[in-house]
Amino acid sequence: MRPWYKNLDWMTVLIWALLVCAGLTAIYSATHGPAREFLLLSVQRNFNRQLMWFGVSAAVMLAIILTPARFVFKISPLVYVFTVGLLVAALFFGREVNGARSWLYIGPFGLQVSELAKVGTLLLVARMLSANPAREGKWSYLMLAGATVMLPAVLIVLQNDAGTALVFLALIPILLFWSGTVPLSWMALLVAPVVVGYLYIVNPLVAGFFALVFSVGMMFVMRSKAFGGVAGLFSFGTLVMVYIALDKVLQPHQQARIRAFADPERYRLTEGFHVIQAKAAIGSGGFLGKGFTNGTQTQLAYIPEQSTDFIFCVIGEEFGFVGAMILLVLFGMLIIRVATLGTAAGFAFPRLFAAGVTGIFLVHVLINVGMTIGLMPVIGIPLPLISYGGSALLANTAMIAIALNLHARRDEFAIYTG
Numbered sequence: 001m002r003p004w005y006k007n008l009d010w011m012t013v014l015i016w017a018l019l020v021c022a023g024l025t026a027i028y029s030a031t032h033g034p035a036r037e038f039l040l041l042s043v044q045r046n047f048n049r050q051l052m053w054f055g056v057s058a059a060v061m062l063a064i065i066l067t068p069a070r071f072v073f074k075i076s077p078l079v080y081v082f083t084v085g086l087l088v089a090a091l092f093f094g095r096e097v098n099g100a101r102s103w104l105y106i107g108p109f110g111l112q113v114s115e116l117a118k119v120g121t122l123l124l125v126a127r128m129l130s131a132n133p134a135r136e137g138k139w140s141y142l143m144l145a146g147a148t149v150m151l152p153a154v155l156i157v158l159q160n161d162a163g164t165a166l167v168f169l170a171l172i173p174i175l176l177f178w179s180g181t182v183p184l185s186w187m188a189l190l191v192a193p194v195v196v197g198y199l200y201i202v203n204p205l206v207a208g209f210f211a212l213v214f215s216v217g218m219m220f221v222m223r224s225k226a227f228g229g230v231a232g233l234f235s236f237g238t239l240v241m242v243y244i245a246l247d248k249v250l251q252p253h254q255q256a257r258i259r260a261f262a263d264p265e266r267y268r269l270t271e272g273f274h275v276i277q278a279k280a281a282i283g284s285g286g287f288l289g290k291g292f293t294n295g296t297q298t299q300l301a302y303i304p305e306q307s308t309d310f311i312f313c314v315i316g317e318e319f320g321f322v323g324a325m326i327l328l329v330l331f332g333m334l335i336i337r338v339a340t341l342g343t344a345a346g347f348a349f350p351r352l353f354a355a356g357v358t359g360i361f362l363v364h365v366l367i368n369v370g371m372t373i374g375l376m377p378v379i380g381i382p383l384p385l386i387s388y389g390g391s392a393l394l395a396n397t398a399m400i401a402i403a404l405n406l407h408a409r410r411d412e413f414a415i416y417t418g
Contacts, residue, residue, distance in 0.1 A: 002411075019331070019334065023386035024050060024054065025292070026311050033295075035298060061400070061404075065408070069350075073127060076127045079119065080123065081120075087114065090159060102159040113391075115395040117168075118395055118399070122356040122399065126352040129175055130179075176190070196235050210235070275374055278310055279374050281295065285316045309368065309387060310372055311383055344407060344410075345410040350403070350413065367379065
């Protein structure tokens with residue numbers, strides 16, 4: 001039996017370090033270049049704080065890797081309860097930042113507890129879906145696993161952070177698919193509302209046509225009118241829910257972002273301004289970029305939240321198409337590498353946890369990059385390991401470290417079936 005440390009995947013650690021360093025470079029440019037004179041003093045300190053969190057995250061990664069894998073498995077319910085407790089505490093005692101009450105402060109240090117909740121939720125759900133009742137396809141147990149994800153998602157919605165809640169909801173179809181317990185036909189029912197919701201924002205008529213085609217198609221594929229009816233309930237029900245959400249539920253600033261996504265030119269002087277400027281910044285970078293701290297859109301502070309949600313604009317403008325593609329290739333390598341670690345571990349719990357990590361990273365990258373180039377609404381989701389944010393960096397690093405741990409110490413799971 002090989003010692004666990006010889007199984008450690010150093011390539012994943014290297015990719016993690018490269019991505020964090022790329023983020024630090026972009027944050028430094030956004031806060032220490034010519035744009036510095038336009039920024040608040042608190043924003044100017046983002047680079048120094050992120051550098052500190054880099055050190056903290058590296059220490060946490062080392063501590064997690066040194067922890068026995070079976071201990072990580074056993075404490076997953078406690079981690080979940082603790083992080084959900086933090087979400088509840090944030091509702092009553094949290095501080096509101098950018099419209100979301102998801103921050104708890106201990107002296108001068110703030111934690112965005114919704115980011116930490118991803119770790120606890122993923123640990124417990126991976127454990128639940130790796131248990132025998134889930135692998136036997138018992139619907140009551142699968143629904144309990146879904147409720148485990150829904151609880152923190154609802155609490156985060158109550159904190160007025162719909163973007164992060166969407167990431168939690170995305171875990172349900174991702175983990176159910178990787179668990180292999182749900183037929184592909186039912187997986188299609190879970191994915192269809194996402195497609196319908198997106199198409200509704202772009203064009204309600206297109207969304208309605210897709211819902212009709214999907215319902216009829218599923219009826220013929222499954223050769224069941226009842227299943228076609230269920231498909232219609234899912235798809236057309238989503239149309240109604242999205243209409244109500246856009247008109248009655250979402251806050252005015254959230255509705256404005258969606259309007260700007262659908263037609264940014266119409267709102268170019270208001271909500272659409274940021275989207276237009278973000279696309280202009282990335283486009284102006286050309287093939288090789290304008291150079292470090294030399295981006296005109298970035299350094300003249302035309303881009304909002306350019307060290308956080310819109311940091312991809314800094315990279316696209318100053319390092320061009322080449323820099324942006326290198327960054328995306330690194331993300332692709334990380335996602336594939338983590339997924340491979342879970343598969344290579346050979347047991348259900350490591351495999352499902354790694355699948356959840358890859359899903360979270362993939363959703364974040366797709367939405368964040370998509371909103372900077374006008375393919376997604378602006379919903380306030382950061383770019384993992386790149387955007388400024390200590391809590392996000394810590395949580396994302398912890399998830400990668402746990403995946404590394406479960407792979408390196410996979411022999412400890414010999415007592416479990418999987």
